[in-house]
Amino acid sequence: MSDNSAQALKQSNLRGLMWLLASGIVMSGMHASIRHVSAVLHPFEIAFFRLLFGLLPLLPWFFKLGWAPLKTNRIGMLTLRGALNLTCMLAFFYALSITPLVEVTALVFAAPIFATIGAMVIYGERVGLRRWAAIAIGFLGVMVVLRPGFQEIGQGQMLALFAAIVWSVCMIIIKSLGRTESSLTITLYMSLIMAPLALIPALWVWQWPTGEQFLWLALIGVFGGLGQLAMTEALKVGETHIIMPMDFTRLIWISVIAYVAFAEVPGFYTWIGGAIIFAATAFVAWRERVAAVAGMRIGRP
Numbered sequence: 001m002s003d004n005s006a007q008a009l010k011q012s013n014l015r016g017l018m019w020l021l022a023s024g025i026v027m028s029g030m031h032a033s034i035r036h037v038s039a040v041l042h043p044f045e046i047a048f049f050r051l052l053f054g055l056l057p058l059l060p061w062f063f064k065l066g067w068a069p070l071k072t073n074r075i076g077m078l079t080l081r082g083a084l085n086l087t088c089m090l091a092f093f094y095a096l097s098i099t100p101l102v103e104v105t106a107l108v109f110a111a112p113i114f115a116t117i118g119a120m121v122i123y124g125e126r127v128g129l130r131r132w133a134a135i136a137i138g139f140l141g142v143m144v145v146l147r148p149g150f151q152e153i154g155q156g157q158m159l160a161l162f163a164a165i166v167w168s169v170c171m172i173i174i175k176s177l178g179r180t181e182s183s184l185t186i187t188l189y190m191s192l193i194m195a196p197l198a199l200i201p202a203l204w205v206w207q208w209p210t211g212e213q214f215l216w217l218a219l220i221g222v223f224g225g226l227g228q229l230a231m232t233e234a235l236k237v238g239e240t241h242i243i244m245p246m247d248f249t250r251l252i253w254i255s256v257i258a259y260v261a262f263a264e265v266p267g268f269y270t271w272i273g274g275a276i277i278f279a280a281t282a283f284v285a286w287r288e289r290v291a292a293v294a295g296m297r298i299g300r301p
Contacts (some may be wrong), residue, residue: 008247014240021247023230028253030223032261037216038097042205047093051195053221061184069184081173082193084166092163099156100264101258103249106145106274107160112281113138114168122172134283142278144269179282182230
């Protein structure tokens with residue numbers, strides 16, 4: 001690699017780190033806002049408004065590109081991703097409303113671990129001894145957070161873990177979609193498909209928000225849209241194995257917000273378990289990068 005190429009790669013990775021940092025801060029703000037509003041509104045209704053207002057940050061793309069981003073030959077796969085993603089979101093939002101914020105965040109970090117297992121089953125991907133070890137360590141981290149036998153596993157914890165499992169399936173689908181569709185197309189269809197579907201469960205628990213609550217719901221939607229765009233941009237411009245450790249800062253931001261806004265103090269085991277889970281997922285990402293580079297060197301597609 002030439003000096004210019006190496007410098008360009010460093011700059012790209014730096015931009016990726018900054019985008020991921022911004023995504024973590026914005027998404028932590030969204031999660032805390034969900035906890036605040038869930039004291040008066042049902043999480044299912046909050047999910048609908050998050051998706052509805054989440055379209056606002058995407059509107060500039062329509063003005064710039066017109067309807068071009070909506071052209072696709074994979075509407076079936078995009079619809080499946082939207083339905084699964086909604087299931088994940090409903091479980092996650094409900095977990096946020098009844099479980100300490102840091103604990104939910106730590107458990108959802110396990111999604112890439114489940115995605116690795118899913119890729120083995122669906123795509124027949126080979127997983128070496130090192131990645132198997134990382135998977136085992138990741139599950140150990142989950143057990144540290146949950147501590148079965150030492151404390152009761154609550155509904156919120158189970159919902160967070162369920163959300164991580166379903167999100168891992170979405171990650172596999174997104175990986176497949178990414179081969180033929182742009183990040184913008186995938187993001188747009190997520191909101192366009194999920195928002196109408198989310199209205200169905202929201203109607204069962206509907207109550208009209210007040211003016212102040214509408215402002216919070218709009219903030220949640222804008223935070224969610226911006227956070228997702230920042231995450232997409234981070235993964236686009238930076239190497240995953242380089243930028244992924246920055247995602248762990250979400251535990252820091254959400255811990256600060258949870259303490260200041262809700263007087264929640266994260267437990268020792270939550271921090272230890274979250275660190276173990278994240279270390280395992282970071283190693284899996286690094287091994288995938290190593291495998292991809294090796295595949296390119298021997299001419300594999």
